[in-house]
Amino acid sequence: MSYNNEEFPQYVKTAGKITVVTAVIGVFVFIAAFMVDVGTQELQKVSAQQATTTLTVLNTPPEFTVFPYEVPESSVTNPTNSGDDIRWEAVGTDSNGAPYFLLLCSTNATPTAVAAADSGSLGTEPPECGIGAIQWGVSTSTVSGELAFVATTTTEAAPFSESNDWFAWVCDDDPFNPRCNTVSSQGDVATGSSPFIVNSRPVLSAAGNDGPVDPGDILAFLSTSTDPDTEGGEDNIFITVCSSNVTYDTVTNTCSDSISSSTVGVTANASSTRTIGIPTRDQTYGAFAYVYDQHGHNASANPIDVSFEVANVAPFVLGAEIELYGELGVGTDLTLSVPGGETPSSTLNFTVQDNNSCQTAALGDEIASYDFSVFRSGVGTTTCDTTSANYNPNNCYPSGVGQTVWNYTCTQVSTCAGPTQTDIDFTCDFPLWFVADPTDNGANTPAFLEIQNWTAAVRGVDDDGAIGQLSTTSNPRELVSFAAIDILAEDIAYEAVAPGEDTGSINASSTAQNVGNTGLDQEVLGEDMCEGFTPSIDCESSATSTIPADQQEFNAATFTYGAGTNISSTTASEVELNIPKTTATTSASWQQGITYWGIAVPASITLAGSYTGLNTFTAVVAEALDW
Amino acid sequence: MNSFLRNFVVVLILIPVFFLSTGITEVFAGFGITPPYVRNTSLTRLSVYEQQILLVRSDANTAQIAEVSVDAPEIQDWIQVVEGDVIKLPEGVQKVPMTVRVTVPKDADFRDYQGAIRIRTLPDGDAVTSGAVNISLGALVDIDLSVIDREIKDFRVRKISVEDLNEGHKLFWLYFPGKIRFDMLLENTGNVNVSPSRVEFRIFDRTGKVLLEETSNISKIETITPYGTETVTAELPTRLEAGGYIARYTIYNGDEVKQEGDLSLNILPAGTLQLGGFGFFGLSLAHKISVLLPVFAIMIASIYVWQARRRSKAKKR
Numbered sequence: 001m002s003y004n005n006e007e008f009p010q011y012v013k014t015a016g017k018i019t020v021v022t023a024v025i026g027v028f029v030f031i032a033a034f035m036v037d038v039g040t041q042e043l044q045k046v047s048a049q050q051a052t053t054t055l056t057v058l059n060t061p062p063e064f065t066v067f068p069y070e071v072p073e074s075s076v077t078n079p080t081n082s083g084d085d086i087r088w089e090a091v092g093t094d095s096n097g098a099p100y101f102l103l104l105c106s107t108n109a110t111p112t113a114v115a116a117a118d119s120g121s122l123g124t125e126p127p128e129c130g131i132g133a134i135q136w137g138v139s140t141s142t143v144s145g146e147l148a149f150v151a152t153t154t155t156e157a158a159p160f161s162e163s164n165d166w167f168a169w170v171c172d173d174d175p176f177n178p179r180c181n182t183v184s185s186q187g188d189v190a191t192g193s194s195p196f197i198v199n200s201r202p203v204l205s206a207a208g209n210d211g212p213v214d215p216g217d218i219l220a221f222l223s224t225s226t227d228p229d230t231e232g233g234e235d236n237i238f239i240t241v242c243s244s245n246v247t248y249d250t251v252t253n254t255c256s257d258s259i260s261s262s263t264v265g266v267t268a269n270a271s272s273t274r275t276i277g278i279p280t281r282d283q284t285y286g287a288f289a290y291v292y293d294q295h296g297h298n299a300s301a302n303p304i305d306v307s308f309e310v311a312n313v314a315p316f317v318l319g320a321e322i323e324l325y326g327e328l329g330v331g332t333d334l335t336l337s338v339p340g341g342e343t344p345s346s347t348l349n350f351t352v353q354d355n356n357s358c359q360t361a362a363l364g365d366e367i368a369s370y371d372f373s374v375f376r377s378g379v380g381t382t383t384c385d386t387t388s389a390n391y392n393p394n395n396c397y398p399s400g401v402g403q404t405v406w407n408y409t410c411t412q413v414s415t416c417a418g419p420t421q422t423d424i425d426f427t428c429d430f431p432l433w434f435v436a437d438p439t440d441n442g443a444n445t446p447a448f449l450e451i452q453n454w455t456a457a458v459r460g461v462d463d464d465g466a467i468g469q470l471s472t473t474s475n476p477r478e479l480v481s482f483a484a485i486d487i488l489a490e491d492i493a494y495e496a497v498a499p500g501e502d503t504g505s506i507n508a509s510s511t512a513q514n515v516g517n518t519g520l521d522q523e524v525l526g527e528d529m530c531e532g533f534t535p536s537i538d539c540e541s542s543a544t545s546t547i548p549a550d551q552q553e554f555n556a557a558t559f560t561y562g563a564g565t566n567i568s569s570t571t572a573s574e575v576e577l578n579i580p581k582t583t584a585t586t587s588a589s590w591q592q593g594i595t596y597w598g599i600a601v602p603a604s605i606t607l608a609g610s611y612t613g614l615n616t617f618t619a620v621v622a623e624a625l626d627w
Numbered sequence: 628m629n630s631f632l633r634n635f636v637v638v639l640i641l642i643p644v645f646f647l648s649t650g651i652t653e654v655f656a657g658f659g660i661t662p663p664y665v666r667n668t669s670l671t672r673l674s675v676y677e678q679q680i681l682l683v684r685s686d687a688n689t690a691q692i693a694e695v696s697v698d699a700p701e702i703q704d705w706i707q708v709v710e711g712d713v714i715k716l717p718e719g720v721q722k723v724p725m726t727v728r729v730t731v732p733k734d735a736d737f738r739d740y741q742g743a744i745r746i747r748t749l750p751d752g753d754a755v756t757s758g759a760v761n762i763s764l765g766a767l768v769d770i771d772l773s774v775i776d777r778e779i780k781d782f783r784v785r786k787i788s789v790e791d792l793n794e795g796h797k798l799f800w801l802y803f804p805g806k807i808r809f810d811m812l813l814e815n816t817g818n819v820n821v822s823p824s825r826v827e828f829r830i831f832d833r834t835g836k837v838l839l840e841e842t843s844n845i846s847k848i849e850t851i852t853p854y855g856t857e858t859v860t861a862e863l864p865t866r867l868e869a870g871g872y873i874a875r876y877t878i879y880n881g882d883e884v885k886q887e888g889d890l891s892l893n894i895l896p897a898g899t900l901q902l903g904g905f906g907f908f909g910l911s912l913a914h915k916i917s918v919l920l921p922v923f924a925i926m927i928a929s930i931y932v933w934q935a936r937r938r939s940k941a942k943k944r
Contacts, residue, residue, distance in 0.1 A: 216834035278833040278871065318873065320787060320888035331785035331812045331856070337683040337722045339657030353891070355833065422833075422871065423891065442664050443769050474888025475784060483766055484659020484683070491759035510762065515657040515685070523767060525747070529760065534753035552760075572745060572767075610758030616747045618765035621663050 061113070061172060061179035062100040062144065066091035068168035068185055069192035071149070076232035079162075079197035080154050081297040086196050087151040088137070090185075092170030094144040098122055102139035102148035103169045103180065105129035106159070113171040113178035127171035127180055134159045136166055141173075154198045162231050166194040202227040202237045202270075204299035207289040212309035215280040215355040221260055221306055222271045225291045225299065236265025236294040239272050245288040245303050253292045259285075265294050279357035279422045281366075282312035282464070314468040315354040315367050315460025322473035323349040324374065324456045326480075333440070333477045334432060334454055339484035340515035340587065342407070342431035348372060352460035352468075353423040358416035360463055365416065367424045371467075372458040373398040374430065376437050376479075378448070381457045381470045393433035393585050407431055433585050438481040438517050445481060445518075446624040454479045484516030485619035492552075492597050492615060500603030502561040507596035512577060512617060514591040519622030520579040522595065526552055526567035529613035545607040552615070553598045561598035572618060578626040656686040658748055658764035665706075665727045665744070667854075668773040669781075669818045674731045676854050680768060682714065682746060683722040690751035691716040695725070699742020699770050705729050706742070706770070716748065729772060737776045744768035779817035784878055784886040785856065786812035793904060794869045796897040801914050804864035805894055806904045807842070811878065812858045813851055820850035825879040826861035830892060835873045840865060845908065864909045869896045 068090035074080040092100040099122055103111050109130025116125045123141025142148035148170070154160050168187070171180035187193030205224040213219045227235040239262050242248050242255035249255065260274035270291055288303035326334040327345040336343045352367050360366050371386035376395040384396035391401040399408065408430035416424060438445055439452045455476040459468040488511040495506050514520040526549035530539030539546040553564030556575055565573060577593030584590065595617075665678045682693050693714040697706045708714075709726035716723050727744065747765035755761045788810045795804040807828060815821050827843045844861040851857045874892040878885045907915065 214834075216832065216836070318889040318891060320876070320890035323786065325786075335661050335681065337659075337661065337681055339659045339683065339685040341685060351891070440662060441666065442662060443666065443771050474886060475786065480662045481664070482659055482661040482683075483663035484657050485764055485766070486657030486685070487762050487764065489762065491756060491761050494760070513657070516659045516661075518663070523745075523765075525765075534755060535749040535763075536753050612755060612757050613760040614749075614755060614763055615760055616763045616765050618745060618747070618767050619659060619663075620767045621769065 059172070059174040059177035059179055060095045061181045062092040062094035062098070062170040063181050064090055064168075064170055064185055065093045065145065066147075067188045068102065068104070069187050069189040070196055071192070073189075073191040074196035074198075075191055076197055078191070079199035079229075079231070079295055081199045081295060082154050082156040082160070082201060085151045085153050087149055088166070088168060089147055089149040090168060090170065091145065091147050092142070092181075094172050096172070096174070097144050098172045098174060099141040099143055100148065100170045100172050101126045101141060102150050103127045103129065103171055104136035104138070104150050105167050105169070105184075106134035106136060106165055107132060108167045108184045109133045111169050111171060111180050113180045114173055115178040116173040116175045118175050121175070122173060125173040125178070127169065127173070127178070133167075136164070156198070156200045160198045162200065162229055163195045163197055166196060197231055199235070199293065199295045199297050200228045201297050202235070202291050202293045202299045204289075204291040204301040204304065207239075207291070207304040207306050209287070209306050209308045212311035213276055214311050214313045215276050215278045218273050218275050219260075219308055220271055220273045221287070221289055221308075223269055223289060223291055223304075225270050226268045227293050229293070234267040236267060237270045238262045238265050238292055238294070239270040240290045240292070241272060241274070241287050241306060242290065242303070243286055243288075248288070248290050248303065250298050251296065253290070253296050253298070255290075259287050276310055278355045279420065280310045280355070281359075281361050281419060282310050282356045283361045284309045310356070312462065312464045312466055313355050314466035315352050315462050316468045317350055317352055317458045317460060317471040319471050319474040321351040322456050322458050322471060323347075323475065324454070324473050324477050326477065334436070334479040336432060336434050336436060336480070336482040336517060338434060340434055340486060340513070340590065342433050344429070344431045346374075346430050346432055348374060348428040348430060348456050348458075349425070350428075350456075350458045351423050351425050352458070354460065354462055355422060356462070357419040358421050358424050359419045364463060366463055367416075367460055368463045369461045370410075370426060370458060371399050371461065371470075372428065372456060374454065374456045376439065376449075377452045377455050377476060381472065384457070385470065386457070386459070394435050394583050395437050397430065397432070432479075434482065434484065434515055434517055435582050435585060436479055436517055438479050440478045440480050442481040442518070442621065444621045444624050446627055453477060479517075481518050481621065482516040483518050483520065483619045483621045484514075485520060485522065485617060486513040486515045487511065487617050488513060488592070494597065494599050497599060497601045499601045499605040502600035503598040505558070505560040507558050507598055509597060510595045510615075510617065512579065512593050512595065514579045514582045514593075516619065517581060519581050519624070519627035520577065520591070520593070521620040521622045521626070522575045522577050522579075522593070523572040523618035523620050524554055524567055524575055524595070525572045525616040525618070526550070526569055527614040528569060529611040531607070531609050531611060533612040533614065535614060543602065543604040545605070547599075547601060547605060547611055547613075549613070551600045551602065555596050556593070558596050559598065561600060564596070564598055567615065574620060578622055581627045656684065656764070658682075658684045658766060660746060660766040660768060663766060664769040664771060665729065666769075666771045667729065668771075668775075669779040669816070670729070670731050670772055670774045671776070671818045672731055672733050672735050672774065674729070674774075674818060674853065676729045676731075677709075678727045678729075680725045680727060681722050682716065682725055682766075684716065684748070685721075687716070687719050687721040689754075690718040691748045692751050693723070693725070694747045694749060696745050696747075697742065698745060699740070702740045702742055702770070702772065705731060706744070708744070715751070727768070731774055735774045737774050740770070740772040740774070742770035744770065775818075778819045780819055780821045780880065781815075781817040782821050782823070782851065782880060782885065783814045783816050784811055785814055787876070787878075787886070787888070787890070789874070789890055789892060791893040791895055791900060792865075793897050793900050793902060794894045795864075795866055795904070800917065801910055802866070803905050804866050804909050806902070806909065807863040807865055807874075807892070809844075809861045809863060809876065810858055811861065812856065814856040815851040815853050818853045820852055821880070822848040822850040822859055823861065823878050823885065824881050826863065827877045827879070828863050828865075828892075829875040829877075830865065830867060831873045831875065833871050833873060835889070839872065840867055862905075864905055865894065867894055869894050
């Protein structure tokens with residue numbers, strides 16, 4: 001029997017049922033009439049007759065014995081990613097023992113069971129969904145009472161939408177009266193019932209980063225990304241960044257060379273960050289961005305190349321890693337020990353660090369060079385900035401002046417073992433001129449110098465020419481006062497004097513040079529003069545052969561004998577020469593003071609011959625005002 | 628006297644003076660001392676203070692001696708030149724140290740004292756130029772001392788350094804922190820034993836931007852005797868993991884900051900270096916209590932049981 005389904009939809013629903021009801025009612029009417037209207041006689045008579053009846057027992061449809069369910073569940077919380085299969089399983093039982101089909105449709109429109117050609121072809125004609133319904137799938141013929149399943153591959157295109165209703169039937173293909181069960185099922189397992197959810201891929205439009213960044217800073221990987229799904233709220237999306245495009249696992253959404261990944265999902269523009277470690281070389285690093293949603297579904301545009309750049313940073317020096325000390329060893333103050341010359345062997349140790357490591361990608365030296373200066377603190381790094389312009393042997397020794405002027409030597413004392421190392425140690429040996437300003441607390445050190453000290457500033461320069469900030473040492477040193485004197489003659493050259501005579505206004509002179517770093521005065525002390533004088537053998541007291549020391553007079557200016565000060569052989573006498581501190585290194589420019597001398601030869605001297613004596617010139621630090 | 632005889636006598640008399648005259652020759656044979664002072668303003672009675680002074684010369688081609696004389700009438704007995712009154716300046720040696728020792732007597736007045744030490748160089752072996760007024764060079768050491776009746780606790784930091792260290796480690800539930808050893812070469816510039824009152828570390832990441840930990844020494848730092856210069860070590864605990872850091876240290880003398888600065892701090896994985904770490908002393912207070920509490924509980928229980936047995940025996944008797 002067939003109907004025009006479109007014109008007689010009600011027939012479709014009641015088809016077969018009326019037939020059965022009519023037949024049953026007919027049988028009841030017949031029995032009733034027979035029992036009420038017919039007597040025993042008739043019955044006896046009837047029993048003696050032959051009666052022929054015709055009854056067609058119609059096919060009964062299979063029924064669910066295990067209602068359909070999704071495998072795995074496809075729900076808002078656990079949707080089926082597009083492209084994945086969704087599968088339904090159910091168990092149907094046919095009272096006839098006939099095989100059955102599991103049919104999944106998008107609406108509950110009554111499906112159409114299709115008759116097999118004959119009873120020998122049962123299970124060959126699957127049913128079809130009702131009019132207007134999308135058929136999600138139909139199982140193969142399944143033995144009654146056994147598990148039937150249907151599977152279909154989801155897509156992001158029609159007929160699939162994000163949420164998809166399903167209705168299940170079990171049908172047979174009886175050759176005469178194929179039937180489906182009367183009422184569809186949408187499953188009765190909470191997590192596996194209709195509808196099924198298709199999760200679409202997130203949409204990745206673009207990706208990049210906010211580099212270049214410095215080592216130690218945070219690099220952000222950014223994406224222009226969305227997710228079209230709205231069921232149960234918008235899906236969150238995530239990003240994973242890998243250093244290559246080969247190790248990403250689309251199932252776990254991880255990679256073995258992960259650079260960065262987001263831990264908190266967002267509904268749009270997923271991003272993640274990574275703190276660039278120290279050290280990290282300055283170069284471009286490969287990176288690939290993968291975007292996926294909260295259900296692990298990956299964007300079609302994955303991956304996008306998001307290679308990033310680590311910037312070059314200038315080297316730096318820590319203040320406590322600049323060590324300055326004098327020739328007397330570690331921790332000592334700076335000292336001068338060469339009158340009128342350069343005192344060698346002061347030391348400057350420092351460590352230059354670079355957060356790009358000490359080794360370049362080409363295995364060269366990242367820390368290429370350095371600049372430094374040693375200076376009196378009051379001068380400061382603004383003036384003594386390592387360039388040659390402000391070289392001043394009194395207070396500023398910049399490395400930029402070159403070794404022909406300032407003869408320092410520097411040595412690298414550690415090696416770069418590899419890209420995980422950041423620092424290189426250097427040591428410099430340098431001289432200081434005798435004019436270098438003292439800063440210690442000497443009795444006559446000018447106050448403006450005493451409150452200062454000597455310090456060192458260092459900066460590194462890398463292979464790209466990046467110059468670090470000048471760092472000054474945390475441990476400055478004092479430069480110790482150095483009182484030193486030189487006399488520009490080996491003796492005092494008196495003119496010829498006769499016994500009983502003196503030199504009058506004709507003065508001998510001695511020129512004292514200031515070859516230290518303080519202002520200078522001078523003390524003098526004399527010895528008696530005689531022929532056989534030596535430092536260890538004093539002259540005998542003799543009026544005729546010994547000229548007493550105090551026959552000599554001195555003065556800071558020319559004088560006529562008698563107006564000077566007598567020199568003593570026992571008490572030192574100060575000559576207020578007030579020689580300023582020398583500030584130039586060339587001997588012609590050294591500060592000096594002249595002491596004028598006169599002598600009288602006692603009239604009692606009768607011994608003619610060579611008279612030998614010894615005058616001592618003692619360096620005395622001048623008062624602060626005289627520097 | 629005829630003119631011939633008169634001229635002869637005049638020439639004869641003038642001869643010695645001619646011999647005293649020689650031409651001026653420019654020489655650079657300077658002599659100096661550094662420092663040119665002995666200065667200490669924080670002496671106390673019975674203090675012993677030493678000051679080293681370098682005697683230096685620009686020409687060391689000949690041997691010389693330096694004669695030293697102390698000119699400090701009030702404190703003559705306090706001053707001693709350790710090397711003696713005559714110090715040799717050997718040929719080829721350009722600088723020679725001289726040590727001045729000041730010993731303050733127990734009855735010294737509390738006041739200032741001044742004086743001088745004169746140093747005169749002489750040719751070794753009396754080698755002077757005959758017939759000339761020779762020149763010798765010398766220098767004056769200024770003595771400036773103060774004896775006071777109060778304590779001065781002060782020091783000067785001459786050098787600091789920090790060694791690499793192992794990171795801390797866990798033993799059962801106890802965490803033993805890593806031990807930072809911070810060495811300081813200090814000069815005691817006061818007149819009593821002194822050591823830094825506190826050493827603090829503020830430890831940052833390698834960029835110096837993010838403060839990760841603040842710590843200070845947990846054990847006492849050894850003291851340095853007056854006027855001495857020695858290396859002492861501060862030990863500080865750290866709970867940071869292995870890695871490179873920048874530490875900002877501060878050395879205190881009381882409330883005064885004596886020095887501060889930045890240095891690198893390298894913490895290596897536990898066991899990398901053969902160095903001892905902190906023991907029980909380095910544990911946190913909670914961990915210390917967790918160890919001590921059971922010990923005390925056992926002790927108290929033992930005492931209680933012992934007392935109970937004693938009472939029980941006494942009753943039986």
